[in-house]
Amino acid sequence: MSDTQIFDPDAGAAELKTALARAAAEIETSIDTLLPPVTGGEAVLLDAMRYATLGGGKRLRGFLVTEIASLFGASRDAALRVAASVEMLHAYSLVHDDLPAMDDDDLRRGRPSTHRQFDEAIAILAGDALQTRAFEVLAEEATDADPAIRVALVAALARASGAAGMVGGQVIDIEGEGKSLPLEQVRRLHALKTGALIRYAAEAGAILGRAGVKERAAIAAYGRDLGTAFQIADDVLDATASAEELGKTAGKDEAAGKSTYVSLLGIEGARAEAARLSGDAVDSLKLFGAPAATLRALARYVVERRN
Amino acid sequence: MSDTQIFDPDAGAAELKTALARAAAEIETSIDTLLPPVTGGEAVLLDAMRYATLGGGKRLRGFLVTEIASLFGASRDAALRVAASVEMLHAYSLVHDDLPAMDDDDLRRGRPSTHRQFDEAIAILAGDALQTRAFEVLAEEATDADPAIRVALVAALARASGAAGMVGGQVIDIEGEGKSLPLEQVRRLHALKTGALIRYAAEAGAILGRAGVKERAAIAAYGRDLGTAFQIADDVLDATASAEELGKTAGKDEAAGKSTYVSLLGIEGARAEAARLSGDAVDSLKLFGAPAATLRALARYVVERRN
Numbered sequence: 001m002s003d004t005q006i007f008d009p010d011a012g013a014a015e016l017k018t019a020l021a022r023a024a025a026e027i028e029t030s031i032d033t034l035l036p037p038v039t040g041g042e043a044v045l046l047d048a049m050r051y052a053t054l055g056g057g058k059r060l061r062g063f064l065v066t067e068i069a070s071l072f073g074a075s076r077d078a079a080l081r082v083a084a085s086v087e088m089l090h091a092y093s094l095v096h097d098d099l100p101a102m103d104d105d106d107l108r109r110g111r112p113s114t115h116r117q118f119d120e121a122i123a124i125l126a127g128d129a130l131q132t133r134a135f136e137v138l139a140e141e142a143t144d145a146d147p148a149i150r151v152a153l154v155a156a157l158a159r160a161s162g163a164a165g166m167v168g169g170q171v172i173d174i175e176g177e178g179k180s181l182p183l184e185q186v187r188r189l190h191a192l193k194t195g196a197l198i199r200y201a202a203e204a205g206a207i208l209g210r211a212g213v214k215e216r217a218a219i220a221a222y223g224r225d226l227g228t229a230f231q232i233a234d235d236v237l238d239a240t241a242s243a244e245e246l247g248k249t250a251g252k253d254e255a256a257g258k259s260t261y262v263s264l265l266g267i268e269g270a271r272a273e274a275a276r277l278s279g280d281a282v283d284s285l286k287l288f289g290a291p292a293a294t295l296r297a298l299a300r301y302v303v304e305r306r307n
Numbered sequence: 308m309s310d311t312q313i314f315d316p317d318a319g320a321a322e323l324k325t326a327l328a329r330a331a332a333e334i335e336t337s338i339d340t341l342l343p344p345v346t347g348g349e350a351v352l353l354d355a356m357r358y359a360t361l362g363g364g365k366r367l368r369g370f371l372v373t374e375i376a377s378l379f380g381a382s383r384d385a386a387l388r389v390a391a392s393v394e395m396l397h398a399y400s401l402v403h404d405d406l407p408a409m410d411d412d413d414l415r416r417g418r419p420s421t422h423r424q425f426d427e428a429i430a431i432l433a434g435d436a437l438q439t440r441a442f443e444v445l446a447e448e449a450t451d452a453d454p455a456i457r458v459a460l461v462a463a464l465a466r467a468s469g470a471a472g473m474v475g476g477q478v479i480d481i482e483g484e485g486k487s488l489p490l491e492q493v494r495r496l497h498a499l500k501t502g503a504l505i506r507y508a509a510e511a512g513a514i515l516g517r518a519g520v521k522e523r524a525a526i527a528a529y530g531r532d533l534g535t536a537f538q539i540a541d542d543v544l545d546a547t548a549s550a551e552e553l554g555k556t557a558g559k560d561e562a563a564g565k566s567t568y569v570s571l572l573g574i575e576g577a578r579a580e581a582a583r584l585s586g587d588a589v590d591s592l593k594l595f596g597a598p599a600a601t602l603r604a605l606a607r608y609v610v611e612r613r614n
Contacts (some may be wrong), residue, residue: 129475167352
């Protein structure tokens with residue numbers, strides 16, 4: 001009997017829903033605890049940081065941290081801090097992406113975007129301070145007693161989110177507007193813009209859990225394929241779903257003249273690519289057996305979701 | 308003979324000029340080495356990061372790191388990395404401060420500000436990526452073999468630059484426009500907006516140099532008073548110097564209806580306060596004797612400078 005047959009590959013779909021909801025609630029509490037209270041002459045900044053980060057979202061990145069940390073037996077308190085940190089980093093990127101000089105988006109998670117709720121200056125600064133706090137939370141002793149683990153998390157988050165990661169991908173995306181990019185460049189764009197942070201979230205769980213080299217490589221491959229599958233599914237949703245379903249503006253990519261998986265492969269081709277990557281992500285989890293059932297279900301969920 | 312009389316208190320003025328020029332050149336090289344080369348679809352981002360950070364500036368923060376690290380015998384290579392990091396952090400804050408939604412400034416160091424040279428979206432993202440890189444440089448092994456030192460630097464920089472430091476101060480400043488703030492609030496504003504990062508730069512040198520508790524407290528006091536003196540001198544310059552002298556727009560505070568040390572104390576009162584703090588900063592260096600002559604000269608220089 002092979003390693004893959006000792007558990008039901010479709011197991012975990014029901015558990016996933018429960019685990020996602022539980023983690024989202026716990027991550028929300030963790031963020032709330034880790035953000036400064038609203039006080040002083042800078043109250044509006046602290047208020048905007050909370051507005052941008054609290055109040056929902058799928059918490060996919062934070063969930064990856066907690067699930068994978070749990071797979072390796074890491075402390076849940078530590079995992080929730082690292083999960084809150086990556087969600088702060090993600091929230092900062094959304095606040096800045098929504099600015100008039102960038103995507104000029106009025107709507108985020110069904111609410112006014114941060115610069116619409118406050119103003120542009122406060123949105124820029126709230127994003128800046130959320131990035132800072134994301135790194136600070138990782139560096140604080142409560143995250144892990146071992147400074148080598150904390151600094152490894154800081155280095156990994158920086159690599160994933162800076163010019164060689166998320167922000168670099170964002171610029172390739174902007175520069176590609178109105179141009180026809182080849183598939184290879186669209187792949188690199190997404191590997192950086194969305195993929196790097198999702199992959200980081202997976203690896204962060206493995207770092208916290210002191211995973212071995214082989215386990216960490218498997219988790220990195222899972223995170224990489226999951227991230228790409230997620231982004232392709234996002235392109236498909238942008239092309240097919242309504243703003244009401246998405247809780248944000250739909251059809252933005254086509255309006256901006258962007259090369260996407262959908263414009264290059266068509267909707268069905270993009271769906272097939274996402275399904276293939278989702279399968280690869282599931283395969284990467286072979287060595288973890290049954291305890292990884294929820295992570296397998298997650299890889300299937302990201303390509304089937306409606307928002 | 309007391310500790311303070313074994314050296315000439317006015318020594319170091321000539322050495323300061325030499326040391327500042329030498330450090331500025333070395334820090335420039337360090338930044339150049341530590342920023343990614345300009346390539347790929349994100350080339351414009353990497354170009355903007357370099358434009359915003361390279362090509363001059365006093366490098367006061369970086370100089371503080373290298374001088375104080377040297378006082379404690381830390382490696383100069385390590386100090387130059389930490390100096391480059393704090394200058395990247397400072398540059399990010401200037402790029403974002405100059406944006407149309409913030410100070411809307413077209414001029415910086417006598418050149419077009421980053422959003423004028425590139426565009427707003429690239430300026431926002433270049434600032435974001437400079438912040439990230441500042442943290443990444445601290446976290447990298449080349450900065451110090453001991454992860455505890457690296458993570459202490461990350462935590463200290465985050466504390467100094469986030470909502471409880473530089474960005475918080477920036478928001479108090481914006482919120483105070485057109486209002487009359489009491490002196491106590493102006494003090495807190497500046498302690499956060501400019502003071503925190505200057506104090507960090509001093510403390511970072513002490514962290515790198517494994518300074519003891521007493522030495523570190525003295526350096527923190529020096530950095531705190533130096534930072535405040537520097538900011539008051541900046542207020543005085545804004546009210547009295549020309550744009551040509553400053554290399555940036557002059558008279559901005561009054562135009563924005565800001566409460567400053569000058570509006571609260573008058574030009575002579577502000578100059579006297581800066582001189583008093585400069586003297587306090589000098590006094591904090593007593594226990595270091597002659598090797599701190601350049602740092603004493605720096606405390607005098609920041610209140611006498613013309614730009």
